[in-house]
Amino acid sequence: MSATVTPFPQRAPLQVGFERAELNRILDLYGRMVAAGHWRDYAIQLGRDAAVFAAFRRTAERPEFRVEKRPALRNRQGMWALVNEAGAVLKRGHELGPVLAPVERRLMKLVED
Template structure:
C-alpha cells in the first residue's frame, strides 16, 4: 500500500505534475502558524524560572502556542492552577506591548514592549534585616 493515488491502466503519474499552483493561494490554504517564543525570549524566561526553582518556589511549567498568543505557565505543583503566566500577544505589540505577566486570577501584573523589563516583576525587593 502506498500514498500514491490509484491510477487507471495506461494513465501515467507525470500528468499530475503539469498543474500550476499559485503560492499565495497555497500559503493561505495552509494552517496558520501559531505564535511562539523565540530562543532569546525563552532564555530570559527560563533564567528566572531556574532561579525560582532553586529557591524552591516553583516546580513545574507548561508552554502553549496558540494562533493568537504564546503562553509560559508557571506552577507551584503540577496538579494546581498556574501561579503566573507570561504571555506574548503580537496583536498588542503596537499598543500596550506584546509581553505581559498575569497572576493566577488573570490580573495583569506587568505589561510592556520589552520582555526583560516585564520579567522584572519577579525580582525580589531587598529587605532590611534587624539583628
C-alpha cells in the same frame, strides 16, 4: 530573456512562538525560582493568537504566573504581559525584561529569607 520574480503570498503564522533569546530569559528565571524552592513545574502553550509560559508551585494547581506574548498587541500596550494566578495583568510592556521584573524582585525576597 527576462526573468520574472513572483513573490510568495504572505500568510499569518499558524501559531505564535517564543524566540530562542526570549525563551532563554524566561527559563533562566524559572530555573532560579526552582533553585529557590518556589516553583516546581511549567507549561508552554503555543496558539494562533498567543504563546504562554505558565509557572506552577505544584503541578495540580493553577499557574502562579503566566508570561504571555501576543504579537497583535505589539503596537498598542505591548505584546508582553505578566498575569497572576487570579488572571489579573500585573505588568504589560513592549520589552520582556521589565515585564519579568516583578517576579525577579520576588526572587530576591525569597533568597533573602
